[in-house]
Each structure stands twice: as C-alpha cells, then as structure tokens.
Amino acid sequence: MENITEMLKGVLEGCVLEIISRGETYGYEITQHIRELGFTDVVEGTVYTITMRLEKHNLVNIEKKPSTKGPPRKFYTLNAAGQEQLELFWRKWGFISSKINELKTKQITSKGE
Amino acid sequence: MENITEMLKGVLEGCVLEIISRGETYGYEITQHIRELGFTDVVEGTVYTITMRLEKHNLVNIEKKPSTKGPPRKFYTLNAAGQEQLELFWRKWGFISSKINELKTKQITSKGE
DNA sequence: ACAGTTATATAGTAATACAGAGTAGCTTCG
C-alpha cells in the first residue's frame, strides 16, 4: 500500500505494544511481524525508535539474551504501565475508527443534529 | 477523548476532504462539523493548515462569498484531483483499519503465514 | 463604544515515521 506513513503515526506504537503483549519478543522479530501483518514497508529503524520510546517511558521490561544466529537480542515484555498504555491505545483506536466510519457512512446533519 | 492528536495524523485531511465532498463549505464550518463528529478539540488553525494544503496541492476549487454574519467566507469544492485523493484516502483507511482489527482479534501465527 | 461571535490567517513547536547508514555476530560456500 502506497504512502500510508502519515496514517500510521500513532498507530505503529500501538501495534508494537500489542505484539509485545502476545509474548516476549525483540526488535527484529517485531519488525517482521509488522511486515507480515501487511505494513510491508516498515523498516527496523522505525521499530527501533518505537522500542526506544517504550523504554524511555518505562513501559517495558528488558532482558538481553544471546542468539545462535547473530548478535544478542533485546527481549521486551510489557510491564503494568505498558499494559495500561496498550489498553488506552485500543480505546483511542476504537474511538477514532468508530468516528471515521460514522463519517464514511452517515449523512451530515445540516446543523448540530 | 484525551490526546489522540498523533493518531489523527493523516486522518484529519481525509475527514476534511469527505466533508467538502458533501457540498460546498468553508473552513469555519468544516471545523464545526469535525467537532460535532466527536473530535472536539480540533481548532480552526488546524483545519486552516489542512485547507491551505488542499489549495497548494490543487485539490479544491475556491469561491469567496460575503457573509451576513462576519467576514467573507472562502467556500471550497472538490475538483477531480480532490475526488481522487478522497477515494485514495478511503482505500488507505480501509487497508489500515482492516489490518489493525486483524491484529486486534487474530492470534499471531508463529512464523510467516 | 464594547463584548461576543463569525471567519481567515500565520509563526513557531512537538511528535512521529522514514531514509540511510553503521556496527556486530553468525553461517555458508567457494
């Protein structure tokens, strides 16, 4: 899908949170999950900025583990604050998507309902 | 709804395009429509930057008309390119929202598939 | 005359995804 980057703003972080919540994972794997989801143009650098942000905001626990396939991996899990942030994301998403779909389908009322 | 501004990026312009497509309208009225939609914190300045962008990208026709209630209004209508941009927006929205909802509901498949 | 509403306009800021590149470890294969 072409040029959806602006519409991904604020959404990608939620995706990363959701993916981490499904089980301990690391940056490179998160990137692959997101690409498999359909956002094929998302690159590691983008996910990196998001995981760094999650670290900075203390939403994740971090554990470094060696890999047989390359450099050591930084595994993330959500802490309580991360869980809360994830729930907040889904509430925001629900709100926005319902409003947009409302706009899409509904007639505009001439003036304040 | 608190702090949804990042998630509105790329979405607000689509909303404005859709609202204009429903019939000739002007900035101040567009702002009110958006606020009535539920995005209550969107202010005139934000909509102004969007309409300016639409002008710059030649997506709208402009007609200035006097008002009985204040300064003259700048009425916008979509031209062909604007219609096209609107359709593109809905395609992008459909794509992203379907993927996000997929992520929300579906289990993550262990690897590729 | 003054406040309130309607209405357009603009400069500066913060947040975010992306482009592009670098570093490092491991495997494979000639």
Next chain:
DNA sequence: CGAAGCTACTCTGTATTACTATATAACTGT
C-alpha cells in the same frame, strides 16, 4: 581463509503533520 548474506541493534537527520497561540477583520447586540 575471505566474501557474501542474514540476523540484529543502533544512530542521525529529515519531512510531515497537528497543535498552540495569536493577530486581524467584519458583523451583531446591548
């Protein structure tokens, strides 16, 4: 051995966008 290729994390700089805050202007009502 050495080069390529994949895995994996990191970093710098850039473009886009919504928001803040403010200014300007026209009209209405008291």
